[in-house]
Amino acid sequence: MTISSQEARAFSRTQGARFVEELFAFLRIPSLSGDPAYAPDVRRAAEWLAEHMQGLGLAQVQVMETAGHPVVYGEWLGAGPDKPTVLVYGHYDVVPAEMSDGWQTPPFEPVERAGRIYARGATDDKGQLFIHVKALEAYLKTSGAAPINVKFLIEGEEEVSSPNLRPFIEAHLDLLKADVCVISDSSMRTIDEPAITHSLRGMTYLEIEVSGPTDDLHSGFWGGATHNPALALIEILGKLYHPDNTIAVPGFYDDVVSLTDEERAMIAKTDLSEAQFKQSTGVPAVWGDRTYTIRERVSARPTLDINGLWSGWSGPGPKTIIPAKASAKLSSRLVANQNPHKIYEQIKTYIESITPPTVKVSVKLLTTGEPALIDFNLPAMQAAARAYEKGWGATPVFTRGGGSIPVVADFVTLMEIPVVMMGYGLDDDGLHAPNESYSIEMFQRGIETAIVYLEELAAL
Known part of the structure; x- marks a missing residue:
């Protein structure tokens, strides 16, 4: 039996329009994992994907229960x-999206404009996981x-930090x-600079509550002698960083694995200029530890960020x-060994x-995720x-990702296998934002690259 990647790639090109239509059907299902009201739609997305995979000839296709949303499993072992x-991991759940957020078209009614698919989940992660199915x-x-x-292994809880995935893997x-x-x-x-992510940051997420008086006080009667909890909170937060923009928490950097010269050279291939950073973010100036480049700061160094603040009266x-x-x-985004x-x-x-x-303070841990660092010479x-190189048409760079996918560390530690993060999206696809989109050319190139990757693995 002759197995031809060339024939498979040619087939994928002739079926491009059908593949996109099938992806549209997947994207129409509002699989919002974080909202209990959408639980039936989350299950519907899992069942749709399982039925689709079964129709392609995969065996043992199952919608498998967890303590939360289900996992879709299927295999071809011929x-x-x-x-x-190879184990393909992805997630079929998405984050919320409403027209009032600034969408130009309904987020769960996918449309094509100028070669891009606009819909929630188009790039994160329905479009990218669908590449491997195709x-x-x-x-x-x-x-x-x-x-x-x-x-x-396609899960339905990645957007809510995958609380039930590790137990599922263990079982x-x-x-x-x-x-x-x-x-x-x-x-x-x-599109001409493909990247293979070999490192992801972990996560420690916590909440602080500062309390003072037993109830809100009249500022005219008690102001001047009462330490305002809002002010005390600001004073605490203001001491999290040193003047040089390094984190002031004692011992915070102790376990950080230093960047090698080879890694810094690799990261430099995708570095951002200050002008590019300002254009992408809209900030007036770049901030951070100036002993590291911008790209190193946003991918290979740990952080400590304030994500929300609330207190007092904010009504009219x-x-x-x-x-x-x-x-x-x-x-706190964490790097290897933290x-x-x-x-x-x-x-x-x-x-x-x-x-x-x-004042009194309470500090509560909300969620965690392990960082992952994988040798790119494997x-x-x-x-x-x-x-x-063969399927995409360009030589990739190995890069560090600034985000977190906790399951990566779980696969490495529990299954003792390498995890290869072959991203097929663009940085400006707008994942989690209004008008999330996905390039049809990226989708097609991704399918061809995934076809070739199976062939390359067979040759190892």
Whole structure:
């Protein structure tokens, strides 16, 4: 039996319009995992995907229950036990989207404009995970077989930090057994500069509450002798950083793995100028630790950010009070070797140590995620580079991602397999934003690259 990647790639090109229409059907399902009101739609998306995969000839396709939203599993093992097995991970859930957010067209009624698909989930992650489904289909419809075995693990809770995925993996290690995991849920700067992400940051997310009086106080009666909790919170937050913009929490950097010269050279290939950064973000100037480049700061260094602040009166008109409480949410993006729980304890201890005696403070951990760093010289990673060269038409760079996909570390630690993050999106696709979109050319190039990657893995 001859298995031809060329025939599979040619097939994918002839079926491009159909593939897009099928993706449209997937995108029409508002699978918002964070809103209980949409739970039936989340399940409907899982069932749609499972039915689609079953129709392509995959075996043991199941919508598998978790303590939350279900997981979709399917496999094609026709290559035999002497061939490698790749596990494809993705997520079918999406974040909320409303017309009032600034969408030009309804977010769950996908439309094509100027070669781009506009819909929530188009790039994150329905479009990118669908690439792998179509790549396998292209092999099955042409050669009747793929060069290696393929398993799919598609979850429905990634956008709410995957609370039930690790227990699912732990309970199904035999079912999920594979030689390599591939994830397409990231992006590149331009279509001609493909990137393979070999590092992701972890996460420690916490909430602070500063309290003072038992109730809101009249500022005329009690102001001047009462330490305002809102002011105390600001004073605490103002001490999180040193004047040089490094994080002031004692021990925060102790476990950070230093960048090698090779890694810094690789990161430099995708560096941002100050002008590019300002144009992309709209900020008047760049901020941060100037001993690192902009790209290093946003991908390879840990952070501590204030994500929300609330206290007192914010309604119309005046209300002269001293609020009883003030709160903030903080997130810390972590890099290799930093332990999320250790970082939480360090931040908590530091905040408690700098809290004035005139108020009380409570620090609560909300969620964590492990960072991941994968050697880009591994055979599976180099196979991905060759796949981009042949299927995409450009040599990729290995880059560090600034975001977090907690399951990456879970695959590495629980399954002891390399994870290859082959992103097929663009940095300006607008994921999580109004008018999220996905380039049809990126979709097609991604399918062809995924086809070639299966062939490259077979040759290892």
